[in-house]
Amino acid sequence: xxxxxxxxxVGALAVGVGAARGLQRARLWWMALLSAALAWLLGxxxxxxxxxxxxxxxxxxxxxxxxxxxxxxxxVWRLGGMQQPFLVLALTAVWVVLLADAVRPARAESExxxxxxxxxxxxxxxxxxxxxxxxxxxxxxxxxDAAAFAADVGRLSRRSHRERAVWVLFLRSVTWFLALGGALxxxxxxxxxxxxxxxxxxxxxxxxxxxxxxxxAIMASDRPPWRLALAAMNTLATLAAVQxxxxxxxxxxxxxxxxxxxxxxxxxxxxxxxxxxxxAVSAGGMALGGLSLLGAVSGGAQASLAWGWxxxxxxxxxxxxxxxxxxxxxxxxxxxxxxxxxxxxxxxxAAAVWLRPAHGWMLLAWLALAAGGVxxxxxxxxxxxxxxxxxxxxRAFCLFGLALWAGVLWLGWLLWPPFRAAAGxxxxxxxxxxxxxxxxxxxxxxxxxxAARAEAWAVRTAALAFGALFWGLxxxxxxxxxxxxxxxxxxxxxxxxxxxxxxxxxxxHH
Numbered sequence: 310x311x312x313x314x315x316x317x318x319v320g321a322l323a324v325g326v327g328a329a330r331g332l333q334r335a336r337l338w339w340m341a342l343l344s345a346a347l348a349w350l351l352g353x354x355x356x357x358x359x360x361x362x363x364x365x366x367x368x369x370x371x372x373x374x375x376x377x378x379x380x381x382x383x384x385v386w387r388l389g390g391m392q393q394p395f396l397v398l399a400l401t402a403v404w405v406v407l408l409a410d411a412v413r414p415a416r417a418e419s420e421x422x423x424x425x426x427x428x429x430x431x432x433x434x435x436x437x438x439x440x441x442x443x444x445x446x447x448x449x450x451x452x453x454d455a456a457a458f459a460a461d462v463g464r465l466s467r468r469s470h471r472e473r474a475v476w477v478l479f480l481r482s483v484t485w486f487l488a489l490g491g492a493l494x495x496x497x498x499x500x501x502x503x504x505x506x507x508x509x510x511x512x513x514x515x516x517x518x519x520x521x522x523x524x525x526a527i528m529a530s531d532r533p534p535w536r537l538a539l540a541a542m543n544t545l546a547t548l549a550a551v552q553x554x555x556x557x558x559x560x561x562x563x564x565x566x567x568x569x570x571x572x573x574x575x576x577x578x579x580x581x582x583x584x585x586x587x588x589a590v591s592a593g594g595m596a597l598g599g600l601s602l603l604g605a606v607s608g609g610a611q612a613s614l615a616w617g618w619x620x621x622x623x624x625x626x627x628x629x630x631x632x633x634x635x636x637x638x639x640x641x642x643x644x645x646x647x648x649x650x651x652x653x654x655x656x657x658x659a660a661a662v663w664l665r666p667a668h669g670w671m672l673l674a675w676l677a678l679a680a681g682g683v684x685x686x687x688x689x690x691x692x693x694x695x696x697x698x699x700x701x702x703x704r705a706f707c708l709f710g711l712a713l714w715a716g717v718l719w720l721g722w723l724l725w726p727p728f729r730a731a732a733g734x735x736x737x738x739x740x741x742x743x744x745x746x747x748x749x750x751x752x753x754x755x756x757x758x759x760a761a762r763a764e765a766w767a768v769r770t771a772a773l774a775f776g777a778l779f780w781g782l783x784x785x786x787x788x789x790x791x792x793x794x795x796x797x798x799x800x801x802x803x804x805x806x807x808x809x810x811x812x813x814x815x816x817x818h819h
Contacts, residue, residue, distance in 0.1 A: 310351075310352060310355045310388060310396070310435060310439065311435075312351050312355075313347075313348040313349075313351035313352040313355065313400060313435060314348070314432045314435040314436065315432075316344055316347050316348040316351065317344060317345070317348045317403065317428045317429070317431045317432035317435070318428070318429060318432040319344070320340065320341060320343075320344025320345070320348075320425075320428045321344075321425040321426070321428035321429040321432065322425070323340055323344075324337050324340050324341050324344075324421055324424050324425040324428065325421070325422060325425035327340065327421060328420075328421025328422050328424075328425065332421070334420055334421060337420070337421040337424060338407070338410070338411070338424065341407055341424040341425070341427075341428055342404070342407045342408070344428055345400075345403045345404040345407050345428065345431070346404055348400055348403070348404075348431065348432075349400045349401060349403070349404050352396060352397065352400040352435070353397065353400075355388070356388070356393050356396065356397060359388050359393075385440065385441060385442050385444075385445050386436065386439045386440065386441055386445070387439060387440075387441035388439060390725065391552045391610060391614060392438050392439055392549065393725065394614060394617075394618055394721060394725055395438040395545050395548065395549045395617065395621065396435065396438045396439065397717065397721075398545055398618070398621045398622065398717070399431060399434035399435060399437075399438055399542060399545050400431065400434075400435070401713065401714065401717050402431070402538055402541050402542070402545075402621075402625060403427055403428065403430075403431035403538060404710070404713070405625075405629065405710040405711075405713055405714045406427055406534045406535055406537065406538040406625075406629065406710075407424065407427070407535075407710075408706045408707060408709055408710025408713070409534050409629040409631070409706075409707050409710045409711070410424075410533070410534045410535065411702070411703040411706035411707055412631050412703045412704055412706070412707035413533075413534075413703075420533070423533050423535040423536070424535060426456065426460060426535060426539070427535040427538045427539070429456070430453065430456055430538060430539050430542045431538070431542065433449055433452050433453055433456070433542070434453075434542040434545060434546060436449055437449035437450070437453065437542075437545075437546040437549065438545060438546065438549045440549070440550070442492075443488055443489065443491065443492035443510070443550075443553060444489070444492065446488065446546070446549070446550045446553075447485050447488050447489055447492075449546060450481070450484070450485060450488075450517070450546060450547075451485060453539075453542060453543050453546055454478060454481045454482070454543070456539060457524070457539050457540070457543060458474055458475075458477075458478045460536060460539055461474040461477075461524060461525060462474055464536070465525055470525040471525075473523065473524070473525040474524065474525050476523070477520050477521075477523055477524045477525075480516060480519075480520035480523075481516075481517060481520050483516060484513040484514075484516045484517045484520070485513075487509050487510075487512055487513035487516065488509070488510055488513040488514075488550075490506075490509045491505075491506040491507065491508075491509030491510035491513065492506070492510070493506075507554055507565070508564075508565060510550075510553060510554060511554060511565045511568070511569070511602065511606070512565075512568070514547055514548075514550060514551060514602055515568055515569060515572050515599070515602060517543075517547045518544075518547060518572055518576065518594065518595045518598045518599060518602070519572055519575070519576075519595060521540065521543060521544065521547075521591040521594060521595060522576060522579050522588065522591045522592045522595045524540075524587070524588075524591060526585040526587040526588045534586075534628075534629055536587055537586060537587060537590050537625060537628055537629065538625075540587060540590045540591050540594065541590060541594070541621060541624075541625045543594075544590075544591075544594035544598055544620060544621060545617075545621050547594075547598065548594075548598050548601050548617035548620060548621070549617070551601055551602055551605045551613050551617065552605065552610065552613065552614075554605045554606065563668075565602075565606050566603060566606045566607055566668070566670045567669075567670050567673075569599050569600075569602040569603035569606055569670075570599070570603055570670040570673035570674050570677065571599075571673065572595065572598075572599035572602070573595075573596050573597070573598075573599030573600045573602075573603060573673070573674060573677035574596075574599075574673050574676055574677040574680065575595070575599075576592050576593070576594075576595030576596030576597075576598070576599055576677070577592075577596040577676075577677045577678075577680035577681045577683075577684055578680055578684075579592040579595065579596075580592035580593045580595070580596050580624070580680075580681065580684035580685075580688070581680065581683055581684035581687045581688075583684075583688070584691075586628040587628075589624060589627070589628050589688055590624045590625055590628050592624075592684075593620070593623060593624025593625075593627070593628075593681075593684070594620050594621070594624055596620075596677060596680070596681050596684070597616055597617075597619050597620030597623065597624070597681065598616070598617070598620045599677065600616040600620075600659070600662065600674060600677060600678070601613050601614075601616035601617040601620055603616075603662055603670070603674055604616045604659065604661065604662050607662055607665055607668075607670075609661060611658040611661060612658055612659055612660075612661035612662050614658070614725075615656055615657075615658040615659035615661075616659050616662075618718075618721055619647055619648070619656060619659065622644075622714065622717070622718045623644050623645075623647070623648075623685070623718075625714075626640070626643075626644050626711070626714050626715065626718070627641075627644050627685060627688055627689065628688075629710070629711065629714070630689075630692060630711065631692075631693075631707060632692050632693045632694065633689055633690070633692040633693070633694055634694070636708070637711070640711050640715055641689055643715040643718065643719065644685065644715075644718075645682065645685050645686075645743070647718070648678065648681060648682050648685070648739060648742070648743050649739045649740050649742075649743045650739025650740070651739070651740070654719070654722060656739065657722070659739075660739060662674055663675070675741075675742055678739060678742040678743075679742040679743075679745045679746050680746075681746075682742060682743050682745075682746025682747070683746045685746075686746060686747075
């Protein structure tokens with residue numbers, strides 16, 4: 310695994326030096342592509358060697374445990390069952406993003422630096438997903454946040470956009486100290502988090518998912534796919550740390566489940582309203598990542614891993630799709646079908662969120678899932694309908710990258726047993742949510758219901774209700790003050806003043 314990270318870093322250095330020396334962009338792209346492919350091959354071979362997959366049977370008796378149950382002493386890195394899916398996703402994302410970049414006909418002069426940046430981010434994502442202690446996670450959060458901030462400041466020219474990038478970095482820096490505070494509350498390394506530590510750690514993860522959705526994004530700057538990889542890497546590094554939370558029911562406050570459900574619902578709403586691919590990837594990671602956090606709080610390791618798997622694949626795969634032509638419709642089916650949580654898909658373990666006794670946040674989680682389905686449909690409709698003017702070779706590379714991403718998404722449940730966990734009838738929640746999303750999209754598409762009018766009506770109704778509440782409270786306070794004014798100004802005003810003065814003296818005496 311460290312060889313794969315080293316290949317990515319060496320490739321990033323070579324591409325950056327080549328871009329500085331004015332090397333042709335085609336050669337720079339091939340250098341970056343070969344580095345990503347070699348790193349991906351090394352990573353897959355490392356995972357296969359760690360789990361004895363060469364004959365492809367699963368090792369009998371392999372326990373799927375939380376890191377603090379198996380990490381001994383001060384071990385910092387761990388290649389366990391909970392880290393392997395995120396690791397494969399991080400390495401595959403670098404390769405797929407470079408393949409999808411081949412379909413773009415327009416090229417910028419500084420394109421090579423972007424390819425070097427995505428290779429360097431992939432190299433940082435490797436140790437970030439292999440971390441087994443909170444300090445290791447926070448250390449690579451700092452590096453990834455600094456890389457995203459440098460990319461935003463370097464590509465944005467308006468002052469307002471740069472100020473927003475600074476605010477996003479500030480919010481992410483708050484999560485560093487929250488996470489470290491939760492780790493200090495846990496005591497020695499490898500020990501389970503206490504109630505206060507779990508609340509601080511979960512709050513840090515929720516804030517990281519939320520802050521990512523507010524990063525500046527404009528249409529012209531979102532065109533390079535390599536910028537999307539940084540957002541996906543940050544989401545994967547955040548969700549890899551969800552596994553540090555204790556088991557469900559062990560020192561986990563109920564308020565954390567409500568916070569995670571609200572984060573997921575808010576992220577799904579922002580996902581549907583996102584107008585740029587970068588914001589769509591960040592908001593999609595916020596929506597499905599919130600469900601991953603909720604799975605860690607309620608459903609256990611399998612549900613958290615399954616939602617994290619979907620959060621890392623679905624938003625990025627949809628954002629990398631160049632258009633909605635006839636050739637790419639199977640990929641839309643591949644991206645949206647796992648949200649039904651059916652047993653043949655890797656999302657069947659994600660349904661464990663709804664297998665516990667009924668709680669109020671389960672309805673919020675179901676609404677977030679349905680809103681996520683609507684968001685995917687709306688993002689698909691916003692893609693251009695016609696074909697791009699890219700060359701045939703570029704389209705072939707892009708199709709290969711999308712097929713590779715879909716293959717990783719759908720073959721994950723065959724390779725990792727937690728994705729095949731028994732979910733009972735929990736998949737009914739996903740089926741009904743996806744059906745509701747399809748009905749909503751069909752109604753809004755045909756014009757029977759205008760989402761913009763509904764949103765304007767909701768805003769107007771909320772404003773009228775808030776105004777009525779404010780003026781009602783204002784009139785009530787006015788009547789109360791007039792009553793006391795008349796009471797004190799009347800014939801018995803002096804008597805009431807003496808009574809109030811006596812009560813005040815008694816209170817001060819006690």
